Amino acid sequence: MTERRHDREFVRTFFTSPTAVEGEDDSAKMLRRAAGLRGMQAPDVWVPDNEDATAPSMRDEGAENIVKVISEHGAEFPGEIHPRMVWHRDSPETRYQGFQHMLAITDPERGAVEHIDGFVIPEVGGIDDWKKADEFFTIVENEHGLDEGSLAMSVIIESGEAELAMGDLRDEMGKPTNNLERLFLLVDGEVDYTKDMRAMTPTGELPAWPELRHNTSRGASAAGCIAVDGPYDDIRDVEGYHERMTENQAKGMLGIWSLTPGQVVEANTSPLPPKTGSWLLDADGEEVELASEDGVEAYDGDRLSLEPTDGGYELRVGGDARELTDDELREELLGLTSYVPSMDDIVDSMEEFEAAKEAGRGAIAMTQSATLRIGGTEIDIAKDRMWDEATYQAAMTPISLFQDVYENRPDQHEELEDRYGAGVVERAMEVGL
Amino acid sequence: MTERRHDREFVRTFFTSPTAVEGEDDSAKMLRRAAGLRGMQAPDVWVPDNEDATAPSMRDEGAENIVKVISEHGAEFPGEIHPRMVWHRDSPETRYQGFQHMLAITDPERGAVEHIDGFVIPEVGGIDDWKKADEFFTIVENEHGLDEGSLAMSVIIESGEAELAMGDLRDEMGKPTNNLERLFLLVDGEVDYTKDMRAMTPTGELPAWPELRHNTSRGASAAGCIAVDGPYDDIRDVEGYHERMTENQAKGMLGIWSLTPGQVVEANTSPLPPKTGSWLLDADGEEVELASEDGVEAYDGDRLSLEPTDGGYELRVGGDARELTDDELREELLGLTSYVPSMDDIVDSMEEFEAAKEAGRGAIAMTQSATLRIGGTEIDIAKDRMWDEATYQAAMTPISLFQDVYENRPDQHEELEDRYGAGVVERAMEVGL
Amino acid sequence: MTERRHDREFVRTFFTSPTAVEGEDDSAKMLRRAAGLRGMQAPDVWVPDNEDATAPSMRDEGAENIVKVISEHGAEFPGEIHPRMVWHRDSPETRYQGFQHMLAITDPERGAVEHIDGFVIPEVGGIDDWKKADEFFTIVENEHGLDEGSLAMSVIIESGEAELAMGDLRDEMGKPTNNLERLFLLVDGEVDYTKDMRAMTPTGELPAWPELRHNTSRGASAAGCIAVDGPYDDIRDVEGYHERMTENQAKGMLGIWSLTPGQVVEANTSPLPPKTGSWLLDADGEEVELASEDGVEAYDGDRLSLEPTDGGYELRVGGDARELTDDELREELLGLTSYVPSMDDIVDSMEEFEAAKEAGRGAIAMTQSATLRIGGTEIDIAKDRMWDEATYQAAMTPISLFQDVYENRPDQHEELEDRYGAGVVERAMEVGL
CATH class of the missing domain: 3.20.20.60 (Phosphoenolpyruvate-binding domains)
Known part of the structure; x- marks a missing residue:
């Protein structure tokens, strides 16, 4: 650079x-x-x-x-x-x-x-x-x-x-x-x-x-x-x-x-990673942040609905309803959801990748799991993401920013520790060095 | 420049x-x-x-x-x-x-x-x-x-x-x-x-x-x-x-x-300011020009509805309905509306700002009021906009264009005066000089 | 170039x-x-x-x-x-x-x-x-x-x-x-x-x-x-x-x-022209490819509906319904539809334009006709497009690409001929030379 x-x-x-x-x-x-x-x-x-x-x-x-x-x-x-x-x-x-x-x-x-x-x-x-x-x-x-x-x-x-x-x-x-x-x-x-x-x-x-x-x-x-x-x-x-x-x-x-x-x-x-992670759902073209309730990520709007049927599910997106098997539904929902990682998540993933690299591995899969609830119907999904050196480097940008802030702005230490917890702050100051 | x-x-x-x-x-x-x-x-x-x-x-x-x-x-x-x-x-x-x-x-x-x-x-x-x-x-x-x-x-x-x-x-x-x-x-x-x-x-x-x-x-x-x-x-x-x-x-x-x-x-x-001002409403993501009827700006579509309730209003935007007090509703509608000023409005504001500047003031608030009607329900709103030197300069672009046209195209004088009225044309030729 | x-x-x-x-x-x-x-x-x-x-x-x-x-x-x-x-x-x-x-x-x-x-x-x-x-x-x-x-x-x-x-x-x-x-x-x-x-x-x-x-x-x-x-x-x-x-x-x-x-x-x-042409319909802001059924291009969604009435049609787009005469409906549908030409269509048009140019004409109208069916109602439309030298030159890009592929990749000849038919391939290699 x-x-x-x-x-x-x-x-x-x-x-x-x-x-x-x-x-x-x-x-x-x-x-x-x-x-x-x-x-x-x-x-x-x-x-x-x-x-x-x-x-x-x-x-x-x-x-x-x-x-x-x-x-x-x-x-x-x-x-x-x-x-x-x-x-x-x-x-x-x-x-x-x-x-x-x-x-x-x-x-x-x-x-x-x-x-x-x-x-x-x-x-x-x-x-x-x-x-x-x-x-x-x-x-x-x-x-x-x-x-x-x-x-x-x-x-x-x-x-x-x-x-x-x-x-x-x-x-x-x-x-x-x-x-x-x-x-x-x-x-x-x-x-x-x-x-x-x-x-x-x-x-x-x-x-x-x-x-x-x-x-x-x-x-x-x-x-x-x-x-x-x-x-x-x-x-x-x-x-x-x-x-x-x-x-x-x-x-x-x-x-x-x-x-x-x-x-x-x-x-x-704004440019600092969030305190807690969150799930986004593409609800018929509109991106909605799901409400996290007791470990379940819930969508209560009416742009999307999900009903169990004999042998599967009916997923309705806008005016289009489709019959899907369990696997098809999971595949579909993986395409419609994305995860916004917290500072803790980012630090976790970076540490995990650093350890893997140390052990001679160039790429590893990181998994993010969740239980989704759409209307009243729940389903578990697990999202894999491959991390390689490039993913790691790109994830480094918000961390480098955080480190620059923490080093140069002692007056913000207290608020940053309130936000993330002292443990996460400490680990965030160690990754990537 | x-x-x-x-x-x-x-x-x-x-x-x-x-x-x-x-x-x-x-x-x-x-x-x-x-x-x-x-x-x-x-x-x-x-x-x-x-x-x-x-x-x-x-x-x-x-x-x-x-x-x-x-x-x-x-x-x-x-x-x-x-x-x-x-x-x-x-x-x-x-x-x-x-x-x-x-x-x-x-x-x-x-x-x-x-x-x-x-x-x-x-x-x-x-x-x-x-x-x-x-x-x-x-x-x-x-x-x-x-x-x-x-x-x-x-x-x-x-x-x-x-x-x-x-x-x-x-x-x-x-x-x-x-x-x-x-x-x-x-x-x-x-x-x-x-x-x-x-x-x-x-x-x-x-x-x-x-x-x-x-x-x-x-x-x-x-x-x-x-x-x-x-x-x-x-x-x-x-x-x-x-x-x-x-x-x-x-x-x-x-x-x-x-x-x-x-x-x-x-x-x-197209690049000339309109003859009459108009109100725009963001109707669930679609920008709609409100119909001006006897001094009331009316929305008759079904993307938005407004109903009086005990102690307030119910505003529905797309599928989302919310209970709002009078003040909350006004605040919300200010965010959803914008005003397209007429040539007359622009000249007015510029003259007003020029007078304020003459009197030693660097910034003044301009207010635009309207009665909105959504469905059958009416409500008054008033939009403030701060004008400072930069706002004034930016507003000058369409006026400079008009002045350039008027000076160079005598063959369009009649049509321009038909459009705006001779008084507005005369004032528009004077502002910003 | x-x-x-x-x-x-x-x-x-x-x-x-x-x-x-x-x-x-x-x-x-x-x-x-x-x-x-x-x-x-x-x-x-x-x-x-x-x-x-x-x-x-x-x-x-x-x-x-x-x-x-x-x-x-x-x-x-x-x-x-x-x-x-x-x-x-x-x-x-x-x-x-x-x-x-x-x-x-x-x-x-x-x-x-x-x-x-x-x-x-x-x-x-x-x-x-x-x-x-x-x-x-x-x-x-x-x-x-x-x-x-x-x-x-x-x-x-x-x-x-x-x-x-x-x-x-x-x-x-x-x-x-x-x-x-x-x-x-x-x-x-x-x-x-x-x-x-x-x-x-x-x-x-x-x-x-x-x-x-x-x-x-x-x-x-x-x-x-x-x-x-x-x-x-x-x-x-x-x-x-x-x-x-x-x-x-x-x-x-x-x-x-x-x-x-x-x-x-x-x-x-992807950059090769399609084997068959298709019609696109702007269905209330969403572009939909019409299903071709026995020579009729059909729309079966619910964002648009068309019903015959006494003396004309009712066309509904989203929430807006309008009464239209036969001519008005055709005009409206021409604005809402577009045609994706096949390789065969492109070669046809280019040959036709080359012949017209040879005969001393600089611009010709190409017509694309279709029977549309919206809901259960059918109507014929015909789309004219003027072709001049510039249209011809622009249409040449996918053809030049095809020619470059065909010349340099003999290993793809069979698949290309399977896709388009040997006749179309042969004609595509001749136009524009």
């Missing part, structure tokens, strides 16, 4: 706070509140946002607030800190303002920079525009006696140009004339991307942009960066936020923007 | 006409008929098609017909005129024929070139092939004393190579050795693209090629060009044509090919 | 066999068994797999087995032979091991290389990594007195870097410093790609990666290579395998990996 050059190998959450709010006694109020977040409410990456979240007239004050709050509270903050500066591919004035803010914020005499991990640059264009930003980082580092490349650079992908630039990163990183190895997060910004692409929908809802998210994830994979999805505006729609994260995870985009501490909790939790 | 270098910033319609039809008294009959189109029947870009729409044996005559018809009727034609020449990445003979036709058509003595805005080049390959075409434009301009770069070049993307070339445009435009800044439209040609990709479907229907359309839209965004989708063959399927356009608009591809004046009307209208 | 430089223009099947199995009397048993496959069970490309299918400790023996089995049975094997070597973009040790195996296997004195068409290189990275592999091929050819470029190189795309590299191929092939024109197959490897992208799904199921498959197909199209999809693990799920292949074919990816001779049969057959 492409070398990763930063402390965190995974970032689940990217949480922005306005740097200066007008009309408050303390314009840094939101920053102070965010600086106090701990545990699952605290993001992996906290972004004091001196761009869109802060009014243009307040941004100089915002830069000052960043210095004040971070120098005071930065040492205790459990995540990384990456303030967002102003920048625009089409405006030298904005770019110069962003540079000046960076220069001011990182003055070592002021005590903030030692807690700052990097900066976020929005509205980047093609790769040459990324280089302009990188050059300002280098000058800032040089002026302040910091190591070249020590400040990470994250970018917001919110133009077609920037999307294309992600395809050039590998070729450009490592050239002697830049320090682009400082690149850390590639973050989609779908609102401005939609504007840049001149896209529109009847209701004004954002398009889903699946290709952009794929390309961002691929760009991150190819350049050793981390892909993060943009904000999910409807903060009351927790289910929608989870669906979006599940979709993103299947693309390799494991991080997402969070707008509230509530969203941070959801997004910190 | 990347600089746009052409008169039109938006192109809704790309309408092709055969240049010479065999067996007619007047082989230019189709050209003459198209040249007479006005108003919503007239496309933004008219393409006398000397390639696929015209038999190979008729193309020399077709080039002559282009000169004759455009010199006579071009001055009055309300849209731009971009004839399509022959070209093929794999055939120097075809490329040379296309060059000779361009040279002949643009002879200033013949009176057509002053009405011709550019040419369309089909079947381009990689970027070096685009440069060959560009070079012929430059030679043509030089031979005839036209300004370098004054003839726009549009291309048909109908090969994998051409799709890849769109990723290189930004890097290649502006080099001293070419005039690729003349690029105007990037038009997908799905029939030949399907052949080039060697794709096939059981029924022979064209694949939907969502990635190609994304990449074309992105290429246009990154290079300051305009993305246009290819022909929709089933000219009787008006609903399908509209669905395709709605899909395209969510990708930022706001233009589409039209094969008949009827399709031109549909495609000129 | 981009020049294709290999004997096969189409590859339907890519079948891997372990090269050395531990604990067997004859560790080459699986190779010997595969070498004996003939007819539809034999793949277009056979891949003795000295990488993932073979335990690391057995790979030196595996390389020896390749030599033994291919020198003995290679001459009779009906498909091409492309062994897979070890390789990894991040491991010089693995790359050197792969080189040594290639060098040993291709020693002309050992009699295998004359039957070997090329090698498969897994786990490639960016284009510079592809060039390292290519260089080893060149050295191997030079050492053994083989023509430069005579060994084909196929790669497995299983990293974001390799996906991006496919966009650079056209620019890199043909440079004097490499022999990348040897590139033959671009094969997706979704298991390791998922790992490299760090993607995850709740059940551990592989993501569908539609963008990767598009980009592979496009890369193949732009560089004159052939796109092949990765393994479909659930070998009992024949229906799922077919759905995947149908999806792939709509992307221009006509080949797929096969893990068993049973999958080879399915994958060799």
Whole structure:
């Protein structure tokens, strides 16, 4: 895998706070509140946002607030800190303002920079525009006696140009004339991307942009960066936020923007394996999670029914009823069900595979059994899955993420142990090493 | 946003006409008929098609017909005129024929070139092939004393190579050795693209090629060009044509090919905001437009039902019935409904936001209220949406398109005023300036 | 179309066999068994797999087995032979091991290389990594007195870097410093790609990666290579395998990996036109193949019903019932039905179009008629489709594939003639030439 050059190998959450709010006694109020977040409410990456979240007239004050709050509270903050500066591919004035803010914020005499991990640059264009930003980082580092490349650079992908630039990163990183190895997060910004692409929908809802998210994830994979999805505006729609994260995870985009501490909790939790396993049933085209009742996995809806008959069963799916023997029914149900493994299950399987490998076996069958109840009728099924090296490696992704979280976020240990139990946590920290 | 270098910033319609039809008294009959189109029947870009729409044996005559018809009727034609020449990445003979036709058509003595805005080049390959075409434009301009770069070049993307070339445009435009800044439209040609990709479907229907359309839209965004989708063959399927356009608009591809004046009307209208707003209901997975009856938005289908009960309501969605209180029902219905704003609504919101911004406020809530009737039961809902600068900018896309149309197409003023009313049109021309 | 430089223009099947199995009397048993496959069970490309299918400790023996089995049975094997070597973009040790195996296997004195068409290189990275592999091929050819470029190189795309590299191929092939024109197959490897992208799904199921498959197909199209999809693990799920292949074919990816001779049969057959045509009906959103009974195409489900009424018909689709006249019903049914042509139908249409073209006509209407029966009610419909040069060219893809198969796989002649009849086969070999 492409070398990763930063402390965190995974970032689940990217949480922005306005740097200066007008009309408050303390314009840094939101920053102070965010600086106090701990545990699952605290993001992996906290972004004091001196761009869109802060009014243009307040941004100089915002830069000052960043210095004040971070120098005071930065040492205790459990995540990384990456303030967002102003920048625009089409405006030298904005770019110069962003540079000046960076220069001011990182003055070592002021005590903030030692807690700052990097900066976020929005509205980047093609790769040459990324280089302009990188050059300002280098000058800032040089002026302040910091190591070249020590400040990470994250970018917001919110133009077609920037999307294309992600395809050039590998070729450009490592050239002697830049320090682009400082690149850390590639973050989609779908609102401005939609504007840049001149896209529109009847209701004004954002398009889903699946290709952009794929390309961002691929760009991150190819350049050793981390892909993060943009904000999910409807903060009351927790289910929608989870669906979006599940979709993103299947693309390799494991991080997402969070707008509230509530969203941070959801997004910190979503990529972690569940505490308990569960069975899914394809009920005539709709995927349903079965209710686990006293060791039985039950479906009580009316899209599917199952009745015993003489010599077999009648299985009805939607309008289609079929007579099946015992074996045929089991075969059919194996096709209709799938199992979502818990953390415990994953660790079990990995340990079992590691032992088998030790013993010289390259592939083993793992079995998952259950008693299903559809309507009132029960039937036992057992699902086999072959595990080989590739299965093992793929299962490693959520475990590596967990290990990265556990190592870097001691403030979440208690909640993680509450969730999984100390024994599972301990074993999860041992597998795959 | 990347600089746009052409008169039109938006192109809704790309309408092709055969240049010479065999067996007619007047082989230019189709050209003459198209040249007479006005108003919503007239496309933004008219393409006398000397390639696929015209038999190979008729193309020399077709080039002559282009000169004759455009010199006579071009001055009055309300849209731009971009004839399509022959070209093929794999055939120097075809490329040379296309060059000779361009040279002949643009002879200033013949009176057509002053009405011709550019040419369309089909079947381009990689970027070096685009440069060959560009070079012929430059030679043509030089031979005839036209300004370098004054003839726009549009291309048909109908090969994998051409799709890849769109990723290189930004890097290649502006080099001293070419005039690729003349690029105007990037038009997908799905029939030949399907052949080039060697794709096939059981029924022979064209694949939907969502990635190609994304990449074309992105290429246009990154290079300051305009993305246009290819022909929709089933000219009787008006609903399908509209669905395709709605899909395209969510990708930022706001233009589409039209094969008949009827399709031109549909495609000129589709990206414009509707005259009246409407409510959509997610009826158990199917999106339904509610019927507006005396100020009430009514759903009469059987996928959803609503009944008052003691102390609340029973809402049934598909097979699931739930008891809900008044507040729970409103919350649920807010999640199931969405509003499609009219032009008037959009202009209202933009004006309101502009006033709020003037007064120093960065975000305001806009409320949309309605009385819903499901079955016989009525309930009032009110949907809030936060508007900030980004929402405002995104809402600007359809308004900018409208303004571009209104400025460039005086022949459509009457129809636009009939559609929206003169007051709304006037206000729409003022917002966002 | 981009020049294709290999004997096969189409590859339907890519079948891997372990090269050395531990604990067997004859560790080459699986190779010997595969070498004996003939007819539809034999793949277009056979891949003795000295990488993932073979335990690391057995790979030196595996390389020896390749030599033994291919020198003995290679001459009779009906498909091409492309062994897979070890390789990894991040491991010089693995790359050197792969080189040594290639060098040993291709020693002309050992009699295998004359039957070997090329090698498969897994786990490639960016284009510079592809060039390292290519260089080893060149050295191997030079050492053994083989023509430069005579060994084909196929790669497995299983990293974001390799996906991006496919966009650079056209620019890199043909440079004097490499022999990348040897590139033959671009094969997706979704298991390791998922790992490299760090993607995850709740059940551990592989993501569908539609963008990767598009980009592979496009890369193949732009560089004159052939796109092949990765393994479909659930070998009992024949229906799922077919759905995947149908999806792939709509992307221009006509080949797929096969893990068993049973999958080879399915994958060799899938891209070939069907023996008999069939009608599809859109039954309230679900596509159903109609049962052909005595020349009538019958729908017996309950998602749609049709009843004669006074003066017309009642057509019910899902919950919606409508009164339609005879003409309206026909129009409606034309929109709901589509026809899947047989090989015979395709050849007929192509011959008819060729005759029309000969007679100077550029477009003709082809009519497909049927009697539909919905519930008990029958009605005749006739579907017109305009054929022009583009339709003809697009229809050519499955025919070209058939011709390529027929020319290169004499061992499948009998099965193909059994399937279509000798007359249809003969005519299919004549059209389009």
